[in-house]
Amino acid sequence: MAKLTIRDLNVRGQRVFIRVDFNVPMEDKNGQMVINDTTRIVETLPTLKFLIEQGGKLILTAHLGRPKGQRETSMSLRPVAVKLADLLGCNVAFADDCIGEKVEQTVGIMKPGDVLLLENVRYYNEEEKNDPAFAEKLAKVADVYVNDAFGAAHRAHASTEGVARIVAKRGGQCAAGLLMERELKFLGEELEKPARPFVVILGGAKVSDKIKVIDRLLEKADTILIGGAMAYTFKLAHDVKTGKSLIEPDHKHTALAAEAKAEKLGVNFQLPTDTVIATPVDSGKLNKKGKPVYDLTNIRTISGDIPDDAEGFSIGAETEKNYAAIIRGAKTILWNGPMGMFEDPRFAAGTNSVAQAVVDATQNNGAVSIIGGGDSVKAINKAGLGSKVTFMSTGGGASLEFLEGAVMPGVAALSDK
Numbered sequence: 001m002a003k004l005t006i007r008d009l010n011v012r013g014q015r016v017f018i019r020v021d022f023n024v025p026m027e028d029k030n031g032q033m034v035i036n037d038t039t040r041i042v043e044t045l046p047t048l049k050f051l052i053e054q055g056g057k058l059i060l061t062a063h064l065g066r067p068k069g070q071r072e073t074s075m076s077l078r079p080v081a082v083k084l085a086d087l088l089g090c091n092v093a094f095a096d097d098c099i100g101e102k103v104e105q106t107v108g109i110m111k112p113g114d115v116l117l118l119e120n121v122r123y124y125n126e127e128e129k130n131d132p133a134f135a136e137k138l139a140k141v142a143d144v145y146v147n148d149a150f151g152a153a154h155r156a157h158a159s160t161e162g163v164a165r166i167v168a169k170r171g172g173q174c175a176a177g178l179l180m181e182r183e184l185k186f187l188g189e190e191l192e193k194p195a196r197p198f199v200v201i202l203g204g205a206k207v208s209d210k211i212k213v214i215d216r217l218l219e220k221a222d223t224i225l226i227g228g229a230m231a232y233t234f235k236l237a238h239d240v241k242t243g244k245s246l247i248e249p250d251h252k253h254t255a256l257a258a259e260a261k262a263e264k265l266g267v268n269f270q271l272p273t274d275t276v277i278a279t280p281v282d283s284g285k286l287n288k289k290g291k292p293v294y295d296l297t298n299i300r301t302i303s304g305d306i307p308d309d310a311e312g313f314s315i316g317a318e319t320e321k322n323y324a325a326i327i328r329g330a331k332t333i334l335w336n337g338p339m340g341m342f343e344d345p346r347f348a349a350g351t352n353s354v355a356q357a358v359v360d361a362t363q364n365n366g367a368v369s370i371i372g373g374g375d376s377v378k379a380i381n382k383a384g385l386g387s388k389v390t391f392m393s394t395g396g397g398a399s400l401e402f403l404e405g406a407v408m409p410g411v412a413a414l415s416d417k
Contacts, residue, residue, distance in 0.1 A: 135162030148177025153410030203228030203337030274316030314340025336372030
């Protein structure tokens with residue numbers, strides 16, 4: 001069922017309570033918390049600007065980190081309010097709480113077009129518990145509810161689900177923001193009836209993390225390309241030696257079942273034919289978590305068994321070439337998960353090659369290319385190619401759950417058209 005969006009609302013003079021995803025990466029620099037990446041703030045600007053122009057009174061709520069019900073100053077949204085004001089080009093007021101009399105008084109003097117950011121909603125444990133009384137307190141300042149935080153919509157929290165239910169019960173409207181609308185369009189509608197060939201690229205660490213997605217996409221895809229550490233569990237299932245590579249021995253049957261289903265459905269299911277490996281040597285040092293640091297030596301590309309003292313870190317050149325050729329011929333592409341340890345330049349070639357092939361298909365073949373959140377987005381941005389694909393999800397875990405076909409509480413709570 002299609003959901004109401006902010007395009008369907010008349011918000012002039014209304015108090016618009018907006019759940020945004022401002023869970024941005026931050027670090028302490030000389031005693032000041034500094035935002036490292038503003039992507040999540042930038043992505044919601046179209047929604048905020050639209051509602052400002054429509055004359056709504058914007059009350060924004062978000063979480064930052066995991067303060068576990070405590071007031072952690074390092075997780076305050078105050079620096080986000082400053083950055084948001086800069087990006088919006090208008091004043092953004094900040095409330096040092098998300099509920100209570102002071103918030104209600106501040107909202108009471110707001111004028112159409114004003115913007116207020118509330119303090120971290122996770123300073124209260126009741127948020128993640130979806131406590132009804134807490135949701136009522138949040139909803140006190142809401143005439144209309146808008147959810148533009150797809151990355152948090154897979155959780156039934158007070159700010160993502162509870163407030164929406166209360167507003168709807170009072171006869172108020174609950175709508176998707178423009179970012180949420182795009183997420184639902186590309187991860188939902190575009191993949192329901194994809195233009196063909198439909199190529200799915202799946203990487204990342206574990207088969208267990210992706211098996212529900214694999215199972216669902218096998219029924220839609222023409223080709224599935226496997227990379228990342230999850231490929232080693234597939235290799236293990238075929239009695240190929242995997243050395244020290246990250247594997248899930250308990251999921252060999254899962255891997256074989258996926259391949260069997262692919263064969264039954266006529267899906268071209270491809271595993272890497274070669275692998276970039278290295279020999280880890282204990283450096284004698286410990287990282288910040290107290291774990292040993294390993295130097296990666298004797299980096300080389302092999303086919304077949306990985307030696308007992310070596311570990312796989314990415315797809316090899318032959319696989320890069322094969323995968324790129326398939327991707328370039330696609331009309332719809334979904335990519336979720338890197339092909340290896342792309343953060344290290346020595347093992348980035350496989351992921352970068354896939355990223356370039358996705359861009360080539362988009363730019364030259366008119367393909368719809370969808371990057372399914374998390375590390376895939378980081379990887380394509382690191383390669384400097386993020387602006388050349390059709391859509392990059394902000395979802396991470398939410399993207400995976402949505403692709404699995406799971407019900408998203410934050411979406412289900414929105415009004416149907």
